[in-house]
Amino acid sequence: xxxxxxxxxxxxxxxxxxxxxxxxxxxxxxxxxxxxxxxxxxxxxxxxxxxxxxxxxxxxxxxxxxxxxxxxxxxxxxxxxxxxxxxxxxxxxxxxxxxxxxxxxxxxxxxxxxx
Amino acid sequence: xxxxxxxxxxxxxxxxxxxxxxxxxxxxxxxxxxxxxxxxxxxxxxxxxxxxxxxxxxxxxxxxxxxxxxxxxxxxxxxxxxxxxxxxxxxxxxxxxxxxxxxxxxxxxxx
Numbered sequence: 220x221x222x223x224x225x226x227x228x229x230x231x232x233x234x235x236x237x238x239x240x241x242x243x244x245x246x247x248x249x250x251x252x253x254x255x256x257x258x259x260x261x262x263x264x265x266x267x268x269x270x271x272x273x274x275x276x277x278x279x280x281x282x283x284x285x286x287x288x289x290x291x292x293x294x295x296x297x298x299x300x301x302x303x304x305x306x307x308x309x310x311x312x313x314x315x316x317x318x319x320x321x322x323x324x325x326x327x328x329x330x331x332x333x334x
Numbered sequence: 335x336x337x338x339x340x341x342x343x344x345x346x347x348x349x350x351x352x353x354x355x356x357x358x359x360x361x362x363x364x365x366x367x368x369x370x371x372x373x374x375x376x377x378x379x380x381x382x383x384x385x386x387x388x389x390x391x392x393x394x395x396x397x398x399x400x401x402x403x404x405x406x407x408x409x410x411x412x413x414x415x416x417x418x419x420x421x422x423x424x425x426x427x428x429x430x431x432x433x434x435x436x437x438x439x440x441x442x443x444x445x
Contacts (some may be wrong), residue, residue: 261435310377325377
């Protein structure tokens with residue numbers, strides 16, 4: 220019974236490149252949440268998705284960031300034209316259909332470094 | 335106001351002592367208050383949670399105290415152990431799907 224799987228665990232990108240972060244939710248979970256954690260800070264909500272639907276993207280920067288959760292396959296957080304300020308740990312959480320997010324389980328995160 | 339303020343930023347406790355971490359919020363729309371434990375290089379793990387209609391919840395050595403009128407809640411770790419050394423985050427659930435996290439407390443339990 221695998222938990223939330225995120226890959227890659229570590230990602231290094233040069234400024235201007237694209238970063239793609241993947242999240243496979245726990246089996247049976249159809250709700251996915253993305254959070255960003257800057258060094259020495261708490262987690263900040265980015266986006267809440269269900270299959271093929273963005274429910275709440277109020278925490279997403281208006282430019283360069285996008286997220287999707289297709290019918291098949293993992294959820295993808297995409298950051299285009301990365302800048303140094305995008306360096307952070309990005310965490311994905313998933314929860315079962317109908318459950319509150321407090322039942323959500325977090326993955327181990329992807330640590331993005333922009334050089 | 336969608337903030338949750340957490341203190342202290344860091345905490346050092348002797349083994350066997352009590353660790354206390356405090357959080358405060360403004361938004362009365364928050365309806366669930368979980369605490370997360372995070373070890374270096376790992377994702378946050380749910381530790382214990384409380385609803386605002388309950389004043390206290392205890393699970394083993396971990397207790398949440400909740401003061402609805404003061405909009406404050408705290409985590410107490412009794413008989414703290416070196417294995418409890420981690421970063422602790424309080425959070426509040428907002429609009430059914432969004433967690434608002436505090437800034438975190440780095441706890442170090444000395445043997």
